[in-house]
Amino acid sequence: MLFWLAVAVLAAAVTFAVTRPLLQDDKRSDETSSADVAVYKDQLLEIVADRDRGVMSDGEADAARTEIARRLLRQVDRAGGTAANKPGAGRTRGVNTTPVFFAASLALPLASLGLYVTYGEPGRPAQPLSQRLAAPAAGASTNDLIAKVEATLQKNPQDGRGWDVIAPVYLAEGRASDAASAYATAMRLLGENASRLQGFADARIRAENGVVPDDAKVALKALLTAEPQRREPRIWLALAKEQDGDRAGAAADYRALLAEAPKDAPWRQAIEERLQLVERGPVADAPSTPAKPGSATVDARAAEVAAMTPEQRDAMIASMVTGLAERLKSEKTDLIGWQKLIRAYQVLGRKDDVAKALTDARTGLAGDEARLRELEDWVKQLGLSG
Amino acid sequence: MTRKQKRGWMIGGGVATLTVAAILVLFALKDSVVFFHTPSDIAEKPVPAGNRIRLGGLVANGSVVRGAGTTVSFKVTDTLKDIPVNFTGVLPDLFREGQGVVAEGTIGTDGTFTADSVLAKHDENYMPPEVAKSLEARGVKLGGSAHPETKAQ
Amino acid sequence: MIIEFGHFALILALLVAAFQTVVPAWGARVNDGRLMRVAEPAAVSQLFLLLIAFCALMHAYVTSDFSVANVAINSHSTKPLIYKISGVWGNHEGSMLLWVLILALFGAAVAVFGNNLPATLKANVLAVQASIALAFLLFIVLTSDPFARLAQPPADGNGLNPILQDPALAFHPPFLYTGYVGFSIAFSFAVAALIEGRVDAAWARWVRPWTLAAWMFLTIGIAMGSWWAYYELGWGGWWFWDPVENASFMPWLAGTALLHSALVMEKREALKVWTILLAILTFSLSLMGAFIVRSGVLTSVHSFAVDPERGVFILGILVVFTGGALALFALRAKDMRFGGLFAPISREGSLVFNNLLLVTSTATVLIGTLYPLLLEATTGDKISVGPPFFNMTFGPLMLPLLxxxxxxxxxxxxxxxxxxxxxxxxxxxxxxxxxxxxxxxxxxxxxxxxxxxxxxxxxxxxxxxxxxxxxxxxxxxxxxxxxxxxxxxxxxxxxxxxxxxxxxxxxxxxxxxxxYQQERILVMKPGDTVEIGGFELAFKGAVPGRGPNYREDIAQFDVTRGGAAVTRLEPSKRLYDAPPQPTTESGIHASWRGDLYVVIGDEQTPGSYAVRAYFNPLVRFIWLGxxxxxxxxxxxxxxxxxxxxxxxxxxxxxxxxxx
Structure with a gap:
């Protein structure tokens, strides 16, 4: 309400101010030429002053004065001429300004309001950061809450609990590297515990798009030492070995996991499959990958994936994609592989990678006209340009 | 002096100045214009060794090697072809692997580019427009990161 | 509420500008005093409204209101207050708002102080001025709304490009814009004079102070920009003939010519046609500068975020105003009376000479700046025209002038x-x-x-x-x-x-x-010394440091001259928190003899850094001048x-x- 009042007052005041002259008398004197005359008179005086100061010689001053006097005369002539030609030139020449006044008085406020309602968000309050931070937590958006915690941490970066609180939120928001550093800070300040170690490892792996980096490995190992009964760290560590090229080590780990896995464990089949892949080596894997929907493998994998936390799932997907991309580096002619990779990137929203993969695929298939055409058709279907 | 003479003087002076300027511009354009190429351009149509050019593209991942002193070598790639570059000096702040650069210098008979200046724009998301255009022309789609504003939403 | 109120004020200003464009011009045409007098309160109201809008935006920046998209994209809560304020114009939308604010400021100044102007001239000038403001306000409201809101305000902003977080640059745009935009008054006067078909010595007298004011601010604005580039970009140079620099330099050259030709016009009533043309061209070059900076058609280190749609809009403004004014000029110029006579060797002659050279050099800079664009459009070849071109053309033209x-x-x-x-x-x-x-x-x-x-x-x-x-x-x-x-x-x-x-x-x-610049590029490890410009520079090593919103590695150099300690220079490499971007801070020891200038590059092997040291003799004279x-x-x-x-x-x- 206050807002509309302020808007109304502003619109009214401005409209009044700019239209007021329309209702006044046209008291303008015929000074069009008097302004010029004033300038020339002033110039004449300056010349006198300049001569007196010795800035101008007498001769120069005289010449300049003659010239300005001539202009002055011309101006006076012209003024006389206009006055003679247009008697009462200063008066209105029949323009009725009242309609103009009313039109403008209506148009200015109405048009501005109309435009504003189209482009603005009427009455929406300002949301300065300090106010958002002070607002009660209930009903606040995640962003507000993050902002609140961040503001506290800004003031007091040694507050380990704050870092502990914000880290999983970052992870849920997809800000993996922020989450990783928050976990790291929390561990530095409060010491390691299972959930921080796990969170840190998850965040790091996510930040690296599924590759298990060294610091995550260290965390996973520490987690395992603390809670040896946990299995996820072992799965990740095995995957890390695989990524590092240690197939034998990875296979051994997978076997160990399978050996102690309960028969009905949802992840059992996933590990078995992983193990098969590792044992078969990368080359043999190529043709078998496009699994048919409904096949046992896919269902099992779906169950396995369903059992994972969203983060783990993402990380798993990312690691699979990375593996595929790696493999395609050596098997450049695998059309189906390329399609899968591009598809995956597209689903993940990694547009840069889509484009890059597409280019790589074209380069890779360059020698094979038929496949290249198939790729292009498929690209068109997908609606990818380029 | 009559008005006609005066105008003659002024026009003559103007024409003379413009002629001198035009000659200067032509000579300067001939000597100091530097063409911009991408690695693929050079692969398709080799540039004579010793010609001064600008080479634009991305710094290839994993290609930056520091040599003795301030010498650095890296590869500039447009993801299709790449060209090795040597540079002695201090690299700009935003020189990073995978980022856009423009190097100016000459290409040697061995196909190595010797740069005397390397530019990377002062914006983390920046890609020099020439580089972006050339890459897009070759089907390398640049995602949102080429346009700083899109990342805001 | 403040933000929305500012937004409304901005839109109301747009309508007031439209009103001010139409009514006074009509009044001048039919010679109706009431219609003409409307221009004055309109110009003042416009300034008032834009001031409200500008303050509202500034308020949003200062209070870190991230519900405003512009603030969320360009600010950050941890940024020091001064950069929150300068952040208002450190981006496209905000800087356009500043641009129209200054436009309105000049308009209002003419309305308030122009009491000695003939009524029709004043009405026409203000109408033309308002039409420029109208074009830019439309541009802002339609394509670059600084008050656009975000439904979900983010937790924190993206931050201002760290390279712009610098005191000289913080206040460089207002000066530069005052210069650019100030020439709009000369343009408005020129167009108004053409509309009335009457140009005389008095006209020049009215225009000169505005031109001079614009020129002054442009001079200092360019100098500040150059000074900033010198110490912030870390290349030891102070002018790069970069398209954006050229964009500000061309109006300066043309404006300098205008300043001198208006003098001739006032004193002798000569060069009338020429002066009017210059007034039009000077502001057109300012508009072109805006186009170059914002459309991204040319590569530059200073460009704003590039957006083709905006580029096209500004190009449209440029074409309409320049084209319209030139068409009017072509229509009316032949009616103008010739002014006073003078011999080639005379004050007037020397000023004509000055104009000739300044305009020719403007043209060479223009060619050098636009040639790459032209060539790419015609042949598809991509080229760059570097400093050698400008040194070869601009230098020789300045020689006779000086x-x-x-x-x-x-x-x-x-x-x-x-x-x-x-x-x-x-x-x-x-x-x-x-x-x-x-x-x-x-x-x-x-x-x-x-x-x-x-x-x-x-x-x-x-x-x-x-x-x-x-x-x-x-x-x-x-x-x-x-x-x-x-x-x-x-x-x-x-x-x-x-x-x-x-x-x-x-x-x-x-x-x-x-x-005489001396340059040394080398790798230094702690304990190494290098001699340059009569100074000995000893590298003591680098220590980490922490600023309000960045962390840095500070390299320490002890500077001695003939064994006597002079100073300690601490160039650094900073990494800002938001956005995470590295910058180079130079260490400069200024003296009358010249500047000792040191920047560090990357750490090569642990503890040793690539170091660039310059001695720039008498470089301070440039900015002092x-x-x-x-x-x-x-x-x-x-x-x-x-x-x-x-x-x-x-x-x-x-x-x-x-x-």
Missing amino acids: LAMPFGPLLAWKRGDVLAAAQRLMFAAMAAVVVLAVAYAAFERGPWIAPFGIALGAFVMFGAVTEWATRIKLGTAQFDEVARRAVNLPRSNYGTLLAHFGIGLMVVGIVATTA ALIMFVGGGISLSDRRLRVGAPRKSRRSAPIAAE
Whole structure:
């Protein structure tokens, strides 16, 4: 309400101010030429002053004065001429300004309001950061809450609990590297515990798009030492070995996991499959990958994936994609592989990678006209340009 | 002096100045214009060794090697072809692997580019427009990161 | 509420601008005083409304209101207050708002101070000015809304590009825009004069102060930008002939020409057609600058975020205003009366010479800036035109201009005596020869031509002083006569003296820095020393540091000269928190002799850094010269002949009576 009042007052005041002259008398004197005359008179005086100061010689001053006097005369002539030609030139020449006044008085406020309602968000309050931070937590958006915690941490970066609180939120928001550093800070300040170690490892792996980096490995190992009964760290560590090229080590780990896995464990089949892949080596894997929907493998994998936390799932997907991309580096002619990779990137929203993969695929298939055409058709279907 | 003479003087002076300027511009354009190429351009149509050019593209991942002193070598790639570059000096702040650069210098008979200046724009998301255009022309789609504003939403 | 109120004020300003475009122009056409008088309150209201909008945006920045998209994209809660404020114009939308605010400021100034203007001229000027504001306000409201809101305000903003977080750059845009936009007044006057079909000496007198004010601010704005580039970009250079720099330099060159031709027009009523044309071109070049900076058609280190749609809109504005004004010009120019006669050797002649060279050099800069665009459009070849082009074309054109500069003010109007002027300049020439000899002695290496360049700068400086000495009869009259004359000399003469002196100083600085810069690039480990420019630089090692919103590695260098400690330089490499971007901070030791300038590059092996050290002789003269020019402009402007409310009502004869 206050807002509309302020808007109304502003619109009214401005409209009044700019239209007021329309209702006044046209008291303008015929000074069009008097302004010029004033300038020339002033110039004449300056010349006198300049001569007196010795800035101008007498001769120069005289010449300049003659010239300005001539202009002055011309101006006076012209003024006389206009006055003679247009008697009462200063008066209105029949323009009725009242309609103009009313039109403008209506148009200015109405048009501005109309435009504003189209482009603005009427009455929406300002949301300065300090106010958002002070607002009660209930009903606040995640962003507000993050902002609140961040503001506290800004003031007091040694507050380990704050870092502990914000880290999983970052992870849920997809800000993996922020989450990783928050976990790291929390561990530095409060010491390691299972959930921080796990969170840190998850965040790091996510930040690296599924590759298990060294610091995550260290965390996973520490987690395992603390809670040896946990299995996820072992799965990740095995995957890390695989990524590092240690197939034998990875296979051994997978076997160990399978050996102690309960028969009905949802992840059992996933590990078995992983193990098969590792044992078969990368080359043999190529043709078998496009699994048919409904096949046992896919269902099992779906169950396995369903059992994972969203983060783990993402990380798993990312690691699979990375593996595929790696493999395609050596098997450049695998059309189906390329399609899968591009598809995956597209689903993940990694547009840069889509484009890059597409280019790589074209380069890779360059020698094979038929496949290249198939790729292009498929690209068109997908609606990818380029 | 009559008005006609005066105008003659002024026009003559103007024409003379413009002629001198035009000659200067032509000579300067001939000597100091530097063409911009991408690695693929050079692969398709080799540039004579010793010609001064600008080479634009991305710094290839994993290609930056520091040599003795301030010498650095890296590869500039447009993801299709790449060209090795040597540079002695201090690299700009935003020189990073995978980022856009423009190097100016000459290409040697061995196909190595010797740069005397390397530019990377002062914006983390920046890609020099020439580089972006050339890459897009070759089907390398640049995602949102080429346009700083899109990342805001 | 404040933000939405600001948004409404912005939109209301748009409508007021539309009103101010139409009604007064119509009034001037039918000669109706009431319609014309509307322009004044409209111009003032427009300023008031835009001020509200601007303050609302600034409020959003200062309070970190991330529900405003513009703030969320360009600010960050941890940013120091000064950069929150400067962040308002550190981005496209905000800077456009500043642009129209200044446009309105000039319009309102004409409305308030232009009491001596003929009513129709004033109405037309304000209408044209409002039409420019209207175009830009439409541009803002339709394509670049600074008040767009975000449904979900993010937790924190993206931050201002760290390279822009710098005091010189924080206040460089307002100055630069005041310059750019100030020329809009000259443009509006020119178009108004064409509409009325009446151009005379009085017109020039009304236009000159506005042009001078714009020129002053553009001068200092460009100088600040160059100074910033010098110490912030870490390349040791102060001018790169970058398209954006050129975009600000071209209006400056054309504006300088306009300043001088308007002088001829006021005093002699000559060069009328030419002056009108220059006024149109100068502002068109300003508009083109805006287009270049914002459309991204040219590569530059300073560009704003690129958006083709906006580029097209600004191009449209440029085409409409420049094209419209030029069409009007073509239609009306032939009706203009010829003005006073003058001989080629005369004050007017020298000013024509000045104009000729300035405009030609503007054209060469324009060609160098746009040629890559043209070539790409026609042949598809991508090229860059670098500093060598500009040095080869611009330099030679400046030479005769500088040489002739001291002569101009010494020549009489109408018909001058070049020999007499030369005689008066004997002292200046001799002093320049001495400088030449000193330059040869002081700088043992370097190109042979450089000392001549320095001597030329000195000649300009001494020439400016000579003119002053002649005017006050220094050396030929009694002391009290000289003192009396010095006191009574019009301030505009002092302005000329300072501006010309500043140019000379700048030339000396430019030549010395360009020709004698010393550069060392090497890898240094702690304990290493390097000798440059007479200084010994010892690297002590690097220590980590932490600023308000960045962390940095600070390299420490002890500087000694002949064994005596001079200073400690601490160049650093910073990494900002938001956005995470590295910057290089230079360490500079400034002295009259020149600047010692050190920046560090990457850490090569642990503890050792790539180091770039420069010695830039006399580089401070460049900005000092610009500052002197700015002050000179200010002093001139304070002369009541140039003051806006020119006709003095009372105390008319006071100064004369005092003599």
